[in-house]
Amino acid sequence: DGGITQSPKYLFRKEGQNVTLSCEQNLNHDAMYWYRQDPGQGLRLIYYSQIVNDFQKGDIAEGYSVSREKKESFPLTVTSAQKNPTAFYLCASSTSRDDTEAFFGQGTRLTVV
């Protein structure tokens, strides 16, 4: 059963702690992406990776870090430098084909208290 798996679904952390969100895909997709969604707003791009061992900043990368050591995995670390980390985080992936689309995971809701 192919897809994108984000874990955990809900995550609670204390202010000042770093936290890592997991994203795994078994679709053999080349590119992976992280988005942030705040209530009543659209999704905003945090980081993306079009190939293993390479990634680029999106529109709101400050306070976040990523790695892409394996094709199927693209973890996102929310650092203590992120001023408003509480949000819904969505991971997506796509192939390199011209007729592709971006597939999204089910999201991780991070609450920092």
Place this chain on the structure above:
Amino acid sequence: GENVEQHPSTLSVQEGDSAVIKCTYSDSASNYFPWYKQELGKGPQLIIDIRSNVGEKKDQRIAVTLNKTAKHFSLHITETQPEDSAVYFCAASKGAGGTSYGKLTFGQGTILTVHP
């Protein structure tokens, strides 16, 4: 950078009516325009997309139109059903190849409610 504006923010219709959601974009280089449906607490799901070499695309009750000159695109849902109730997002992307098609700029979303 790209900016995508989406209207209306909420839309309420009766079952069987049509619903139309409109988006405008700012970057004339954008060439891929997907529409996503998001249910509460879930990730977005693609419902239809259109590329800049096409003016209209239809899939059963859903259609999308694109006007490149005016830089706007619209989602049309006919014969709406209660299960169409969700948040709908438009998005825009530019670049060559599939690895660009996930690098999206999203609109703010439209909450569609279909009353039985």
